Amino acid sequence: MEWSIVIDGFFTALEPMNVVWLIFGALLGTIVGILPGLGPATGVAVLIPLTFGMNPVSALILMSAIYYGALFGGSRSSILINTPGDGSSIAATFDGYPMTLKGQAGQAMSIAAMASLFGGIMAIFGFIFLAIPLAQFALNFGPAEYFMLFLFTLSAVVALSTGKMIKGFVAMFVGLAISTVGIDLQSGVHRFTFGVPHFTDGINFIVIIIGIYALGEVLYNMFPKKTDQQPKNQTIGSKWFTKEQWKRSLGPIFRSGPLGFFLGVLPGSGGTISSLLAYSTEKQLSKRKDEFGKGAVEGLVAPESANSSAAVGSLIPMLTMGIPGSGTTAVMLGALVMIGITPGPLLFENSPDLVWTLINSMFIGNLILVIINILMVGLLIKVLRTPANVLYPIVLVLSFIGAYTLGYSTIDFYLLIAAGLLGLLMRVLDYPVAPLILALIIGGEMEQNIRRASIIYESPQAIFFASPIATTLFGLTLLSLCYPLFVKLFKRKTRKGTGASM
Amino acid sequence: MHAVRLSMPLFFIVLSVAYGILILQLPQATLGDAMAPLYFPAAICVGLLLFSIIDLVQVMKKKEKAAPEDLLLLVRRSTLTTIGVIVVLCIIYTLLFEYAGFLLSTVTFLAALLFYLNGKTKWRVNILVTGIVSLSTWYIFSQLLEISLPAFGG
Numbered sequence: 001m002e003w004s005i006v007i008d009g010f011f012t013a014l015e016p017m018n019v020v021w022l023i024f025g026a027l028l029g030t031i032v033g034i035l036p037g038l039g040p041a042t043g044v045a046v047l048i049p050l051t052f053g054m055n056p057v058s059a060l061i062l063m064s065a066i067y068y069g070a071l072f073g074g075s076r077s078s079i080l081i082n083t084p085g086d087g088s089s090i091a092a093t094f095d096g097y098p099m100t101l102k103g104q105a106g107q108a109m110s111i112a113a114m115a116s117l118f119g120g121i122m123a124i125f126g127f128i129f130l131a132i133p134l135a136q137f138a139l140n141f142g143p144a145e146y147f148m149l150f151l152f153t154l155s156a157v158v159a160l161s162t163g164k165m166i167k168g169f170v171a172m173f174v175g176l177a178i179s180t181v182g183i184d185l186q187s188g189v190h191r192f193t194f195g196v197p198h199f200t201d202g203i204n205f206i207v208i209i210i211g212i213y214a215l216g217e218v219l220y221n222m223f224p225k226k227t228d229q230q231p232k233n234q235t236i237g238s239k240w241f242t243k244e245q246w247k248r249s250l251g252p253i254f255r256s257g258p259l260g261f262f263l264g265v266l267p268g269s270g271g272t273i274s275s276l277l278a279y280s281t282e283k284q285l286s287k288r289k290d291e292f293g294k295g296a297v298e299g300l301v302a303p304e305s306a307n308s309s310a311a312v313g314s315l316i317p318m319l320t321m322g323i324p325g326s327g328t329t330a331v332m333l334g335a336l337v338m339i340g341i342t343p344g345p346l347l348f349e350n351s352p353d354l355v356w357t358l359i360n361s362m363f364i365g366n367l368i369l370v371i372i373n374i375l376m377v378g379l380l381i382k383v384l385r386t387p388a389n390v391l392y393p394i395v396l397v398l399s400f401i402g403a404y405t406l407g408y409s410t411i412d413f414y415l416l417i418a419a420g421l422l423g424l425l426m427r428v429l430d431y432p433v434a435p436l437i438l439a440l441i442i443g444g445e446m447e448q449n450i451r452r453a454s455i456i457y458e459s460p461q462a463i464f465f466a467s468p469i470a471t472t473l474f475g476l477t478l479l480s481l482c483y484p485l486f487v488k489l490f491k492r493k494t495r496k497g498t499g500a501s502m
Numbered sequence: 503m504h505a506v507r508l509s510m511p512l513f514f515i516v517l518s519v520a521y522g523i524l525i526l527q528l529p530q531a532t533l534g535d536a537m538a539p540l541y542f543p544a545a546i547c548v549g550l551l552l553f554s555i556i557d558l559v560q561v562m563k564k565k566e567k568a569a570p571e572d573l574l575l576l577v578r579r580s581t582l583t584t585i586g587v588i589v590v591l592c593i594i595y596t597l598l599f600e601y602a603g604f605l606l607s608t609v610t611f612l613a614a615l616l617f618y619l620n621g622k623t624k625w626r627v628n629i630l631v632t633g634i635v636s637l638s639t640w641y642i643f644s645q646l647l648e649i650s651l652p653a654f655g656g
Contacts, residue, residue: 053648166557170514173550177521180546184539187531191539192524215592222584223575389619390627393612394635396588400595401604401639405649413596417589424585428572429510447542 009356029069040070088271095299119305122257123312179443216423260306264313278306
């Protein structure tokens with residue numbers, strides 16, 4: 001690795017305009033994350049139009065800053081009002097909110113910010129050493145390997161829809177079906193366009209994403225219990241954590257960071273699983289198990305460190321292979337394509353400056369976020385008091401602007417509304433959204449790759465054994481599909497075991 | 503309540519059947535394998551139909567179980583009315599946008615939505631938010647970011 005490129009990236013990230021975008025994105029992300037109901041995926045989706053017209057480096061810096069800013073913000077609302085901004089902040093409610101009830105909200109927020117900072121930094125170092133080898137490895141991928149990789153990603157995401165795998169498959173096939181709309185690139189045949197010229201290039205998946213996440217979220221928040229959920233007045237207490245708290249946090253932070261990073265790299269696992277796993281691991285290891293759930297500082301810092309590093313880790317498959325591992329990275333992938341950046345192994349060869357500027361900006365961004373989150377606690381709490389009935393109409397307008405700027409057609413508005421209703425129903429009836437979004441994004445590429453591979457290998461079944469990589473990925477796909485079965489069997493065995501011992 | 507739970511898998515079954523009919527109507531390719539554009543959608547169609555049927559059977563089996571809290575809230579008349587009004591306002595906004603442009607349609611949409619959600623008593627907040635949000639978003643997107651948003655008329 002050429003360190004000069006890394007250093008150049010550091011200085012590019014420090015250019016005044018990039019720092020401005022970084023601070024703006026971090027602040028905006030924090031605000032989006034702190035508002036209950038709006039997570040990083042919604043934040044990035046709604047704010048995509050802001051990046052149009054910007055140079056790719058600044059656009060990427062802004063989007064990433066919004067992403068990890070929203071992750072930071074998500075845990076603020078978990079700590080203060082027991083309402084996670086998104087899935088990855090759920091674990092922060094377990095001990096963060098009890099700390100607030102004990103009058104330690106300020107300490108909880110500052111130590112959570114430090115945990116996120118260290119988690120993020122550990123993951124950035126992981127990124128530096130892992131991303132390039134992975135990108136180089138990805139250069140060996142042909143159509144068969146790519147198809148198998150897409151298949152594995154989808155199966156992993158469906159398998160992780162715990163307890164609702166069948167619904168996960170349904171959602172995945174709906175996403176794939178939407179991806180087939182438009183002109184077939186290899187034959188020129190118009191598929192499912194109904195004579196509408198706007199559909200010739202296919203349905204813009206960002207419109208669907210904005211609809212499902214933003215509009216769906218707004219409609220969901222119109223439920224009676226949601227609008228009644230007003231933040232309570234909280235006393236912040238001391239804004240800085242104690243020496244004793246820091247001492248107790250060090251171990252969990254440094255254990256959970258690497259754990260979160262590796263889970264982040266795997267498709268489908270993302271922030272939620274890594275933070276929950278970090279929490280349960282720390283609980284298992286702790287000598288103060290009984291304090292967990294009552295305001296144990298370890299129970300707060302472990303998930304915070306893990307989800308922050310998972311966020312960085314999840315960027316690796318997205319940037320090196322164009323595989324989004326989570327809903328948020330799927331939105332980011334779409335946004336990157338919109339601004340003219342094609343993620344994949346060649347990105348590291350063709351635009352190393354862009355990649356390393358992004359990595360360095362994440363390092364600087366994490367520091368900025370700590371400053372924002374510790375110094376501006378009072379202001380951020382005021383954001384929490386924004387009435388839902390004022391906030392959500394604004395989100396609706398931003399969603400419409402977002403959809404309009406993607407194709408300058410009001411046809412997208414109808415798609416947006418339909419996707420919003422679909423998102424609402426899927427949420428209420430317990431259908432996972434991530435498989436639909438991922439399938440929608442990679443569906444087109446998946447089809448092109450399997451068709452190219454079938455021409456090369458002359459039969460579709462030969463694709464599965466085209467190379468050791470393809471066969472391994474096929475094996476991993478089968479394993480991931482059997483994973484819920486293994487978990488069930490393991491649970492049954494453990495239950496039997498404990499039953500016997502009792 | 504059970505009907506609402508059944509509606510989703512049923513909707514997906516109908517969707518897969520409709521998708522299948524559309525696949526059969528697709529023209530054949532004039533280059534290479536004539537059926538090539540059909541294979542991938544056909545596989546998706548079979549998968550969607552199969553898993554939707556399994557889903558339907560699973561939902562039917564769980565008949566006795568209590569409905570989730572969110573579903574109970576959704577089927578309340580007040581929730582359905584609120585969501586219905588918002589969706590109708592979104593459709594009106596779409597129709598208006600094409601003819602009246604961004605500013606006029608957004609002002610109308612936001613004002614209608616805010617007055618519906620907050621009532622007349624908060625008229626000051628409603629008007630202030632409508633004005634500030636409409637003008638500032640138009641200024642940021644149209645003027646600063648140079649993204650074409652027709653101010654008046656499409």
